[in-house]
Amino acid sequence: MAKRILLKDASLLNEEAQCIRHQDVLISDGKIKRIIDHGALKIEAEEIINCSGYYVSPGLPNLHVHAAMNIFKGIAEDVTSDTWFNEMIWPYESKMTNEDIYIGTLLGIAEMVNNGVTVFADHYFGEEQVLKAVKETGVRADLAPTLFGASEEFVDRLAKVSEFIKNHQYDSDRIAFHMGPHADYTCPEPTLFQMVEEAGKLQLPIHIHMAEESGQISRSKAQTGLTPFGVLDRAGAFDLKVLIAHGLWVEEEDLRYLKEDTWFAFCPKTYMKLASGEGGFFDLHGYLNYGFGTDGAASSNTLNPMEQARLLGLLGKFLGSDAASFSGESLWRHLMAGHKAFSFGSGLIREGAPADLVIWDLFEPDTFPFYHPISSILYSSNSTNVKYTMVGGEFLKYNGVLKMDIQNLMKEGARLQSQLLKRGKGKAEIYF
Numbered sequence: 001m002a003k004r005i006l007l008k009d010a011s012l013l014n015e016e017a018q019c020i021r022h023q024d025v026l027i028s029d030g031k032i033k034r035i036i037d038h039g040a041l042k043i044e045a046e047e048i049i050n051c052s053g054y055y056v057s058p059g060l061p062n063l064h065v066h067a068a069m070n071i072f073k074g075i076a077e078d079v080t081s082d083t084w085f086n087e088m089i090w091p092y093e094s095k096m097t098n099e100d101i102y103i104g105t106l107l108g109i110a111e112m113v114n115n116g117v118t119v120f121a122d123h124y125f126g127e128e129q130v131l132k133a134v135k136e137t138g139v140r141a142d143l144a145p146t147l148f149g150a151s152e153e154f155v156d157r158l159a160k161v162s163e164f165i166k167n168h169q170y171d172s173d174r175i176a177f178h179m180g181p182h183a184d185y186t187c188p189e190p191t192l193f194q195m196v197e198e199a200g201k202l203q204l205p206i207h208i209h210m211a212e213e214s215g216q217i218s219r220s221k222a223q224t225g226l227t228p229f230g231v232l233d234r235a236g237a238f239d240l241k242v243l244i245a246h247g248l249w250v251e252e253e254d255l256r257y258l259k260e261d262t263w264f265a266f267c268p269k270t271y272m273k274l275a276s277g278e279g280g281f282f283d284l285h286g287y288l289n290y291g292f293g294t295d296g297a298a299s300s301n302t303l304n305p306m307e308q309a310r311l312l313g314l315l316g317k318f319l320g321s322d323a324a325s326f327s328g329e330s331l332w333r334h335l336m337a338g339h340k341a342f343s344f345g346s347g348l349i350r351e352g353a354p355a356d357l358v359i360w361d362l363f364e365p366d367t368f369p370f371y372h373p374i375s376s377i378l379y380s381s382n383s384t385n386v387k388y389t390m391v392g393g394e395f396l397k398y399n400g401v402l403k404m405d406i407q408n409l410m411k412e413g414a415r416l417q418s419q420l421l422k423r424g425k426g427k428a429e430i431y432f
């Protein structure tokens with residue numbers, strides 16, 4: 001049984017961006033058991049963390065990532081998205097080994113936990129390796145094994161993925177699944193239909209890349225008469241819960257397709273790096289349910305959703321010539337709202353909620369002094385401010401130190417890195 005942990009005299013930063021000072025928080029059985037005014041009651045616990053001066057918030061959700069791609073961090077810099085996909089990433093991925101996926105995912109998890117991420121939505125192939133890495137680390141994750149509808153092996157692959165999900169759906173309360181069509185532009189309509197149908201049968205939500213660049217919209221309209229959102233609607237996807245990676249080029253006419261449980265994972269660092277254009281998002285964001293993703297490290301170089309919130313704020317102010325827009329508090333609320341894209345009930349500092357928390361220490365050179373803890377975290381913090389990361393009442397980062405054997409992991413990563421460079425690129429089966 002997980003031990004009882006008392007976070008003593010903490011300042012709580014909740015999902016609504018409110019700060020409640022001097023609270024004692026009891027963690028038991030993986031959940032937040034009690035929250036009371038500091039010292040109001042004597043509480044017994046096996047471990048007491050003195051949180052005086054610290055801020056405790058829900059853990060950070062990362063709504064879209066390819067954790068295994070940490071093995072490719074920095075491999076394809078300063079290239080167009082066309083070159084990035086067709087000449088770099090997909091050719092390298094075609095020669096990827098199981099070990100690359102497993103170690104890459106562990107490296108991705110280490111980076112995320114170090115930055116306070118407690119839950120992430122992954123989209124990748126090699127799902128056995130991803131699942132193994134997730135289980136070993138104790139992080140919470142929602143996996144979408146990637147499916148390419150245009151692939152020759154699609155039918156077999158869909159059967160294999162369905163079987164895999166059925167076999168592991170109830171492994172742990174820290175693991176869930178999405179059906180993961182790669183994108184509307186890599187999945188011809190009949191295959192998209194099949195995946196949506198299968199998702200319906202398995203009662204799974206959908207996680208799909210969409211509307212990253214303007215060219216995808218015009219091609220979709222020319223080929224199908226509809227925007228990518230329209231195509232997804234025609235496939236029946238919006239009857240299910242949907243997580244859209246990107247959606248930067250959403251159009252006003254697309255709003256009619258979106259439902260209460262349609263979520264956008266917005267990843268501005270990738271859009272800036274790959275020069276994806278301004279898109280309709282900045283005009284329409286007020287109508288969308290969105291949180292933040294990081295995308296893979298090969299395009300965004302970091303897996304910190306807080307940084308993505310920061311960049312959206314800066315970009316939004318800059319593009320709209322309005323410094324008062326995208327306030328720190330609103331960005332924080334969107335960041336935390338991302339938890340609702342999952343099914344874990346996380347993201348709340350409330351009795352009964354999963355104990356997925358970050359303890360922030362702002363008494364560090366980068367953040368001191370601070371006047372408003374949320375703006376300090378949003379605009380000044382880095383991973384050194386994440387003192388503790390807790391998932392389900394267990395510490396994955398403790399007093400500034402990751403629980404994983406990071407030195408050994410980096411040694412393994414370096415070995416695989418030199419092997420993958422020696423192996424070189426293969427032939428990509430899919431084209432962007």
Ligand SMILES: [Zn+2]
Binds near residue numbers: 064065123209295
């Ligand atoms: Zn992606």
